[in-house]
Amino acid sequence: MALLVHLLACVFGTGSWVAINGLWVEVPCLPSYLTITIQLANVGPLLFTLLHRFRPGLLSEVPVIYGVVAVGTLACLLLAFLWRFTSPIAGQPHSTAFFGLAFCLALVDCTSSVTFLPFMARLQPSYVPTYFLGEGLSGFLPALVALAQGAGVARCANVTETQYLPANFSTHLFFLLLAAMMGACLAAFFFLTRLPAAWELSRQNLCPSNISLHSFQEIPGDSPQWPGGGEPASTEKGSGPSPPEGATYSLATFAFIYTLVAWVNSLTNGILPSVQAYSCLPYGNVAYHLSATLSSMANPLACTIAMFLPSRSLALLGALSLAGTGFGAYNMAMAVMSPCPLLQRSPWGHAIIVLSWVLFTGSLSYVKVMTGVILRSRSHSALVWYGAVEQLGSLTGALLMFPLVNIYGFFKSADYCSLQCPA
Template identity: 30%
Template structure:
């Protein structure tokens, strides 16, 4: 009697194992996402510690952000070249991903060893090694955006969310490590009581060094490399390749059937095919012309300008103002504001998932608020070394929340613009969106570099110099 009933025991382990394998792939994709932007994200968290040590001092962020944005042009050139020459980049994705992950690991170790090495150049000591490392890290990180995500097109769509989770963690994990590390302390110590009571600034290091920080951080690209190797070897989660019978552009299989039955009509059929070809080619040419004319509409131009302007402020100018706007209050304000800003983009990415679109009036309100916050940040930087309310508890609190809000609103506006171009202009719109983002960031960083390094519009604050005290 028992043999008459089919056993269900064999089906349960199979489905359970399949679920477990998919869960493993999901985790591997998250870890794979950790392979991008960790080095530069970690460097930005370390700025409050390295700025007082390196010879560029408060001008360092303006120089670094220009180098990073300049390096970002190379991936854009690569994308346009692949479009113009119709290159099949899929065959390069796997080897390039391996190279990027290995290079990211090597660069993290190089950051640990060379971040404070300087060379005498153009009459002053300069952090040449750090700048070279930033340049090559930026090339690799931006290039990863053109190879990591396309690699995941082999997988089921929901795995892409896992990758974005990993990308968000590249901002959170360096920030959390920075919280554990701490900021250290700067104290004023009397150099010699006999010489007019001269004071010098003495820096007390944090819980562990910058070298240790980057060595710990190098574990993230190593983990991403191992996860990518696992994904390459496993087949779970990949979409099945559909076997399709190749058909010609005009369904010639039907024509061949007619030809088999009516050989005498071959000449007439061939003329018909030529006529169809001419009509379809004309329609395709008209379609291409319409794509170029419809993409440049009034709303599109406005949103492209918004993207350019927001990128110029949030990615070009603001990073170069961090020292003058924040460090003038205190190193502690600088440190914890930079760390808190690392949480802004992942948080707004989550918000953008649930609220991907808002009305144009809401976008306008966001823009006005964002510009107002930006003006206050520029004002505090221009008034350095004595920004508003610098000697009170309220001043650091206000500037902290201003920086958090400008990052939150700026990140959300960028998400809204990206969703708009993806929805209304498809792939071509995303290309224009990326181009406006990059050119805006580059223009902003170049402007900031000129104002900070060449014009020297902003001034540092020496907490031990009585002449720079704010009363």
């Protein structure tokens, strides 16, 4: 039964960002517009967080989750039929249906940050990494479907002309598959709330749902039991001792943890996604698709590693954050140098940009999981604030990048087939 709960938690996690990630891989030509649309939807988590802070207990996660997942499923269904429709605005056709439904999906996924993970706090802590694994798969599964679809695959015809190959199946079917994934999330959540095993295993670990976060020092810890009894694995070899599950962190430590959450999410959800095409396309279509797909695979892989090799060492998490920031800096530098980045015509350049994106995503994904696990051991409220800080970091990164990409034209797009760069 515990294995079944793990499976349900994983499927439930896939619904957190699968819809928006699906839009990313299906419509990669609008990264900054999608980013700003997603961040405008932060009104959802903002409202929920304010209600949680000033009216604790007024609104629980369960009805909100049912509502947002149902809306996400319906929006994906509507996208399948309405995505190509335009409306005249100021004499010009605009994709009002697409961006309107994209906003609805963004509202769903952003709100999941402050509802899905706090709901998982009601279950045993061992299910939290499984949830993050599902969250990682929410990017990987749409990427796999896009690879099977073959959309956007190009070749150089007549040496300098880019020729795009026909897709294997339509955008209509792609959005229907997204709707099926959201429906699976809804079904998994229904069984999670009904399955007796999920609650019998976690009865003693249930976090109260009406805790107010007045002070980080006042956050109560609980003592969750991991499968097999005893304490969770403390650290990787050589990473140093970690605080016990029920330890009280200082205000400075909590500030460091939440700063990590904000910084990591600003990079992974706001800043770098806006420039992935600029950093990869100068190396060719294959490099771009490999970086997008393999980095999507790095996310669930990092979550799996966190399940079997968890480490609560803040020194290790800080080091991984620095390493991920370094890889992100390289990716950003290549985007700035577009359309003629370093080692553009060399196989080493192609390999390095793909590897950099994979390591960037993987290292920061591990930090996301472990900060969530640490805060889960503190309280339900700590996870609500985790989601709020996560969205705040994402919003800050998106607002920073939007004018640089769309207003000032700081980044230059590249056509690999017609590039004429110095050797």
